[in-house]
Amino acid sequence: MQHNPKKINSELNPNVSVDCVIFGFDLEQLTVLLIDRGEISSAFGPRMALPGNLIYDNENLDMAANRVLDELTGLNNIYLEQVGAFGDPDRIHKESDREWLKSIRAEPEARVITVAYFTLVPMSDYKPQASSFAKNADWVPVSEIKELAFDHFEILQAAKDKLKQKIKIQPIGFNLLPEKFTLSQLHRLYESILDKPLDKRNFRRKIQKLDILTSLSEKQRGVPHKPSLLYEFNEEKYQELTQTGFDNFGF
């Protein structure tokens, strides 16, 4: 839960950065953790940007992405996967991004290639307003994001596509849920990632057949309707399953 101190004995590489698409799920819809660049930028263009930073010379790319995530949220051991590299020569030199860059970079004119990652964090583990770092970070529903700084909107799009594709092959969605969850929440999660409605009964049948859920004998409380049974994700069964190999959730 503690963020890294600044690296000692290592230099920032002025040409390579990582940017993180940090996905969360508020039990209704898919969200992304964005940085508000504040008034300075708003006059020129989008205020919001993906969290990211230059890499240090002694880090590999995964480490850099983990560091960015840790510095912002204090979270470690988070599901993380590379989306790809983005390297248009002028990707950070739009007029609207210049001012802000000057305020945060030693060499604001340098060409920077960025390596994008997406991560899945249980939203309950991190509330920006409760954190001492980055008071200017906030969860924003994916569906409401229309523009972002730099080429970050394009990166977001690529991350969404990758997540969509990946979830058809592995049940990584569980990384977005709290420990105990209902089938309806899981259902909503899949719908919002795949961005299409899924038949309730067919979804439940299919997900149960995977045999990676443990049903708790505990019910939802305080909801103004029939309470749902709570479930846990069963990591062991999942490991077993990946050994024997499976390929297609096929939603």
Add this chain to the structure above:
Amino acid sequence: MQHNPKKINSELNPNVSVDCVIFGFDLEQLTVLLIDRGEISSAFGPRMALPGNLIYDNENLDMAANRVLDELTGLNNIYLEQVGAFGDPDRIHKESDREWLKSIRAEPEARVITVAYFTLVPMSDYKPQASSFAKNADWVPVSEIKELAFDHFEILQAAKDKLKQKIKIQPIGFNLLPEKFTLSQLHRLYESILDKPLDKRNFRRKIQKLDILTSLSEKQRGVPHKPSLLYEFNEEKYQELTQTGFDNFGF
């Protein structure tokens, strides 16, 4: 068919390179175009490496990959897709790679992040021995490659995985075949990419159902057995299909 001249008015970026996994198919098995680094390296480690180079400051990453491909083979308009970025701090500093790097790089000690691509070229379009460039390039069957320079073996592995995954979703394999081909050749291609045997009749049924093949009224000639019908890939039908959307070749 002409390769690019050296870029004018632009500098090499000493920190970022692209490497290309150039796939071919010799009608029997999947192959990759590798560079032979020659005797210098052989004493220390693997002779073979993926073609690649530092990027220029005025190119984006796709352009750089296309340039590398063009410089080596003279081919343009080739199917090309990013695999991802590889950036271990010491990825190019193995003892066995040092000597060779000194001979080709202005700053052999610099840390270099590489962005890997894979490309699909119809092998009939390019025979290294006939080319004036890169006499030290050669097609090597994927199954015979056990080691490569730098982290290139790891990159190859990632490219194979990406190709395998991608071909389940889109019929990109046609980029590896000559204009006219037989169903058996297509069958072999899928088997060697997916790295597992596929039932002949089931394969044919499935591929035909896609309705993207035009059967020519022309037969194979000169083969010592029943000659096969030749087929063409039908781009229009394919475009149509991708519009209406399809997701799963599902082999």
Add this chain to the structure above:
DNA sequence: TAGCTTTGTGTCAATTATACACTATCCAAA
């Protein structure tokens, strides 16, 4: 012309996908 090699074809059973509607349970408000 006999033999070798690869092509090309159909069916059946099992599995999987899809479409679809009503009752049960809890809370809240009257």
Add this chain to the structure above:
DNA sequence: TTTGGATAGTGTATAATTGACACAAAGCTA
């Protein structure tokens, strides 16, 4: 305490897809 509102939870029938499997036809060669 009863009623209404909201979501949970459940099964079946039809269509489509998968997977397993074997033999005759065509051309070449010796």
